[in-house]
Amino acid sequence: MSQTTIVVAETTAPAASTQATTAGTAAADETGHTTESTAAEGGHKGAFPPMDATTFPSQIFWLVIFFTLLYLLMSRLALPKMAAVLEKRHKAIESDLSRASALKHETEAAIQHYEKSLADARANAQGIAAETRSKIAAEIEAERSALEKTLSAKLAEAEARISATKARAMQDVHEVAAETAAEIVSALTGAPVSKDQAARAIAGLKG
């Protein structure tokens, strides 16, 4: 790299320098008296500085040195450091993002878990409610049937009592009727009629 550039400069230097010096002396005569400090500035000849080939070797020499130095500083020191900083940030962002997504997954799992337990609890509650309802219904049913049984027993008992009373009443009516009939007959005819005869006669009438 340094060789090629220096060779280029070397080939152009002689031609340019002669031109520069001839032009320079002419220019120096003109500008020498107009400006006061030109002579003080290291005795420059007044050639157009960028075309002054006498300064070329020095510029190329120091350019090679300083550019090489800059390249080494950049490639060995500054750029790796800068890359490390950027890489660190990149990694930090990436890990933060992955942690965020992990937390998000965790949250989703927790929500799912919660919803599942909620559904379970609801199903449980419904089960318990249904069970309780059926139990209560059975109890009510049992109580009602027991009550009905006792009621119907009482009813039957009452009916039996009524019919017994009725039968007894009927019996009494027959007896009273026979007695009455016997007394009426005896009173009318004067012949004594027993209660049994009257009853037989009534039964014969009925029959």
Place this chain on the structure above:
Amino acid sequence: MANDPIHQFQIKELAGPVNIGGFEISFTNSALFMAIAVATVTGILLAAAARGAPVPGRLQSLGEVWYEFIHNMVKNVLGPEGKPFFPLVFSLFSFVLAANMLGMFPYFFTVTSHVVVTASLAVFVVALVVAVGISRHGLGWFKLFVPSGVPMVILPFISVIEIISFLSRPVSLGLRLFGNMLAGHIVLKVFAGFVVSLGALGFGGIIGSVAPLGMAVALTALEFLVAFLQAFVFAILTCVYLNDALHTHH
């Protein structure tokens, strides 16, 4: 002296004449400002990368934007194969940018306003392109100058044109930067000189000097743009030329 727009380009020896093998290589103001450019670039980048904060401050942001600007440029133009050239393109960009920007300070020397510096950088870039091209593709790289699908009759002309266009690359690359910096600084100095000259004429002159003063201010802003733009152009053209060497698909 104040009104001499050429004076600012003068090379001054700072450390006595040094002569090696017939070459005058004294340490000059040009060399000093090259050193300042290197120190500035390295200093800013090291300071920017020093803390490595997750949320960058101003200086770190500057360093990161600077780094990623060139990094993306190299990646976009050269692709993944361009990675080894990133430090070089970065150094070229930074060197030219720092030299141009330092030149914007009054009384500072502009390293890139000398054609020998810009031409050396340009010749180096094109020599590197040739070297990389030949090492990657062997002699087949020279097919770059013989485009396929061109009729045999006009092929010699096309080849000559291709060769000329290739050889003009270092010239245009170097002269563009040199010309921009030289012309910009001369124009700035000329307008600033008007202000001084008119101001010396008395009251009317002071009124009249407002126009060139405004012009000088506007040109200063423009020169800052040019200083950045030329560094960018130099870097991206380096990438484009390197792309020719890496991916020869003619």
